Amino acid sequence: MSARAPAADDGPFRFEVRAVDGAARSGVFATPHGDVPTPVFMPVGTQATVKSVQSRDLLELDVRIVLANTYHLYLRPGVEIVEAAGGLHEFMNWRRPILTDSGGFQVFSLAARRKIEPGGVRFQSHIDGSEHYFTPESVMEAQERLGADVIMAFDECAPYPAEKSYVREAMERTHLWAERCRRAHTRRDQALFGIVQGGVWPDLREESARRLTELGFPGYGIGGLSVGEDKDEMLSALRAATSALPTDKPRYLMGVGAPEDLLNAIAEGVDMFDCVLPTRNARNGTLLTAAGRLNIRNAEHRADLRPVEPGCGCPVCAVYSKAYLHHLFRADELLGYTLATIHNIWFLVQLVVGARTAVEEGRFERYRADFLAGYAPPNAEARRRNRERRDRRVAARNG
Amino acid sequence: MSARAPAADDGPFRFEVRAVDGAARSGVFATPHGDVPTPVFMPVGTQATVKSVQSRDLLELDVRIVLANTYHLYLRPGVEIVEAAGGLHEFMNWRRPILTDSGGFQVFSLAARRKIEPGGVRFQSHIDGSEHYFTPESVMEAQERLGADVIMAFDECAPYPAEKSYVREAMERTHLWAERCRRAHTRRDQALFGIVQGGVWPDLREESARRLTELGFPGYGIGGLSVGEDKDEMLSALRAATSALPTDKPRYLMGVGAPEDLLNAIAEGVDMFDCVLPTRNARNGTLLTAAGRLNIRNAEHRADLRPVEPGCGCPVCAVYSKAYLHHLFRADELLGYTLATIHNIWFLVQLVVGARTAVEEGRFERYRADFLAGYAPPNAEARRRNRERRDRRVAARNG
Numbered sequence: 001m002s003a004r005a006p007a008a009d010d011g012p013f014r015f016e017v018r019a020v021d022g023a024a025r026s027g028v029f030a031t032p033h034g035d036v037p038t039p040v041f042m043p044v045g046t047q048a049t050v051k052s053v054q055s056r057d058l059l060e061l062d063v064r065i066v067l068a069n070t071y072h073l074y075l076r077p078g079v080e081i082v083e084a085a086g087g088l089h090e091f092m093n094w095r096r097p098i099l100t101d102s103g104g105f106q107v108f109s110l111a112a113r114r115k116i117e118p119g120g121v122r123f124q125s126h127i128d129g130s131e132h133y134f135t136p137e138s139v140m141e142a143q144e145r146l147g148a149d150v151i152m153a154f155d156e157c158a159p160y161p162a163e164k165s166y167v168r169e170a171m172e173r174t175h176l177w178a179e180r181c182r183r184a185h186t187r188r189d190q191a192l193f194g195i196v197q198g199g200v201w202p203d204l205r206e207e208s209a210r211r212l213t214e215l216g217f218p219g220y221g222i223g224g225l226s227v228g229e230d231k232d233e234m235l236s237a238l239r240a241a242t243s244a245l246p247t248d249k250p251r252y253l254m255g256v257g258a259p260e261d262l263l264n265a266i267a268e269g270v271d272m273f274d275c276v277l278p279t280r281n282a283r284n285g286t287l288l289t290a291a292g293r294l295n296i297r298n299a300e301h302r303a304d305l306r307p308v309e310p311g312c313g314c315p316v317c318a319v320y321s322k323a324y325l326h327h328l329f330r331a332d333e334l335l336g337y338t339l340a341t342i343h344n345i346w347f348l349v350q351l352v353v354g355a356r357t358a359v360e361e362g363r364f365e366r367y368r369a370d371f372l373a374g375y376a377p378p379n380a381e382a383r384r385r386n387r388e389r390r391d392r393r394v395a396a397r398n399g
Numbered sequence: 400m401s402a403r404a405p406a407a408d409d410g411p412f413r414f415e416v417r418a419v420d421g422a423a424r425s426g427v428f429a430t431p432h433g434d435v436p437t438p439v440f441m442p443v444g445t446q447a448t449v450k451s452v453q454s455r456d457l458l459e460l461d462v463r464i465v466l467a468n469t470y471h472l473y474l475r476p477g478v479e480i481v482e483a484a485g486g487l488h489e490f491m492n493w494r495r496p497i498l499t500d501s502g503g504f505q506v507f508s509l510a511a512r513r514k515i516e517p518g519g520v521r522f523q524s525h526i527d528g529s530e531h532y533f534t535p536e537s538v539m540e541a542q543e544r545l546g547a548d549v550i551m552a553f554d555e556c557a558p559y560p561a562e563k564s565y566v567r568e569a570m571e572r573t574h575l576w577a578e579r580c581r582r583a584h585t586r587r588d589q590a591l592f593g594i595v596q597g598g599v600w601p602d603l604r605e606e607s608a609r610r611l612t613e614l615g616f617p618g619y620g621i622g623g624l625s626v627g628e629d630k631d632e633m634l635s636a637l638r639a640a641t642s643a644l645p646t647d648k649p650r651y652l653m654g655v656g657a658p659e660d661l662l663n664a665i666a667e668g669v670d671m672f673d674c675v676l677p678t679r680n681a682r683n684g685t686l687l688t689a690a691g692r693l694n695i696r697n698a699e700h701r702a703d704l705r706p707v708e709p710g711c712g713c714p715v716c717a718v719y720s721k722a723y724l725h726h727l728f729r730a731d732e733l734l735g736y737t738l739a740t741i742h743n744i745w746f747l748v749q750l751v752v753g754a755r756t757a758v759e760e761g762r763f764e765r766y767r768a769d770f771l772a773g774y775a776p777p778n779a780e781a782r783r784r785n786r787e788r789r790d791r792r793v794a795a796r797n798g
Contacts (some may be wrong), residue, residue: 111663
C-alpha cells in the first residue's frame, strides 16, 4: 500500500481541471504511481502486456497510464500469481499508473454460456470452458489483488442493438452492482470508478450518470459505446452522460480510440480513453497518419523509402522506411508488429497531447477542425465489414 | 564506399591476434563499420531483422556484428530495394558491422528443385516457386549491392550423410566458385571470405583449407558442419580445417551456436560464430542458462518469481520473473518471444565474451571446463528428435 493523503474522500487521488475550452478540459489526475495529464490516451495491455512492445518503448512514447483486464488476468495467469509478484506494476514492469477494467465487458462479449443471476454472472472461460462466477464483490477482490491504481465497477454492457427495456434492465443492474462494488472496495490506494450505461438512449444515459453521481465515485467510466451504433447516436448518448456527471471528476470513455472519436469526445468533456485500435491495427499492418489509415502491406509501399509519416516524431519514423516495414510484414517478421504498434501508439498519444495543449491555449476547436479536415476516416462500409469480422471472431470463440 | 587504407591487401580490414591460450585466440577484426573483438557470436538477422528484437536491443546486449542472408534478401524484398535504401545498414538501422552469407547453404537446403550446372545453380524460390539462377558472379553482385562489411563466397554445402566421392565433388566445385567469386568481387570496403568444405573427412577439410589459403582471402568460413554429424566428427573435421588455415586471418565457423560447441570450437582457434539457436529457441520458449536449457512453458515455472537465471546481467532477468515469461508464452503474447530472444542472445554473447577474457588471462581451459561441468546439453536423443523435426520442416517447405 502506498502512502495516503489524510482524510480526503478520494484518498491519494486528486483530479484538477486546469483549463477549459468550450466543454473540453485539460487537467491532471494524481495517482499513487504518478500524475496523469488529461485528456489522455491509455494503451491496452489486456494480458499484462501491451501487445508486442516493451515497457521502455511505452516510456519513450510518453505513455502515462496503461490498461489491463481483470477477466483475462483472473483466468490467466490467475490473480494469485500477480498478487504474489507484488501486483501488476511489478509483474509487468510498469511503474506508472495502471487501470484495470472489471471484466464486465469481456464476460458479456467473450465468455461462453453466461447466465445472469441476482448475485452475479456465471460464465464459461473462453480459454478452456471452465466454469466461473463473477459477483461485484469477487471482482472487487480480484482487482484489489491485481493492484492497479484505478479499478472499475463490475457492469453489464448490453449488446447493440437491444430493446430499450433490456438496456434499462442492464443499466439498473449495473447501478445495483456499482453500489455493491463501492461497499466491497477497501483499498484506499485504488480509485474505484463507476460505469455509466444506458445504450444509445440519452434519457437512460442521463439517468445513469445522475444515479452514479449520487453514489459518488472519484471518477466515472462511460461504457457500452462504440459497440456498433452510428457515430451520431454515440455522440448524443455521450453528451447526455457527460452533461450529468460532476465537472470535478475524471470521465473515461471506455473502448474508444479512433482519432476522430477521440477529438469529438474531448469536445464533450471526456478526459480518459482506451482502445485496442493502435495495437490491433498494427497487427493488420494498418498505420495511422494525419491523412488517414494506410496498409503497409500494399504494393505501393514496396520501394517507398520515406517514413510512414514525414515529420512524425516517433522512434520508428525517425529511422525506418515504409519499404522496410512493408518488407517486415510481407516476410511475416514479428518486428513489423512491434514497429507498427510503436508508431500507432505515438500517433494517438500525440493527438491527445496536442488536444490538451490546444485546450490550454484556447484553440481546441481549431485544432479539431484542422485535424478532421485532413483526416479521412474509414468509410461506413469499411466499418461495417470490420464489425462483421469482429462479430464472427467473437462467435467463433464462443462456439 | 568508406575510406580505405592505402595499398593493403585486405583493404580497410585488419585482423590482429592479441593473445593466444593453447589454440584459442583473442583478437580484433577491424571493419569499415567498427572493430569486432573476437571470438565473437553473431546473431542471425536472415531477413534484415534479428527476429523479434529492435536494433537498440542488440546494441544494449553489446552485439558487435549481425548476419543477414543473401538468398532470402534476393528473393524478398529484392536487392534493388536494399540498395536503393543505401544498403543493409541503412535499411535495417544497424550501424555496426554486418556479414551476409552467400545463400549457398539456403539454395541447397531450402530451395525447391535445384539443379547444379557448370556455371551455377538453378532453383525455385521456396516462397513462390519462381525460377532463379545463382552463379558465383551473380551472388557477388547481389552481396555488393546489399553492402555488408563481410561477404561470403558462393559454396555448395553437401548434405549429411553423403558419399565421400560426392562431398569431394562439391568441395572442388566450391573451390572453383571461390576463385570465380574472388575475381568477380570489386568493392574494397567489403571483405570476401572463402568457405572451407569437405564434410566430416579430415583429409578433405585439410585439402580445402589449403586450397583456399592458396587463393588468399582476408578471412575463412568453415561451412557444412553441425548439419547432423556426431560432435566428435565435427570436432575432428574442424581441427583439420583450422590447422591448415593461416593464423593471421579470422576463422568463422558457420551456423554453430550451441554453448558447448562454441567453447570447443574456440579451443580449436575459431574466431567467429553465427547461429539461429538463440532466436529459434526463444520462439519455442527455450531459454539458455548456465545449467542447461529450460522450457519456460513448463508448469513448474508458473508461480516462480525468480528471474530465468539469478545473477544474469541481461535486461530481462533484471526486471522480469519466470512467472511473467511463462504467462506471456501461455497467453501467446509476442512480447514473450522478444524477451526470450534478448535473454538468449545475451547468454551466448556473454559466454563468448567471457571466453575472450579468459584467453587474455591465460585461463581459457579452466573457463571451458567450469562451464561444461555445470552445463547439461540436450542429450543425443533430444538432438535426434530436433533434427528430424527440422528435416520434416524442410521437406514440407520443399514439397
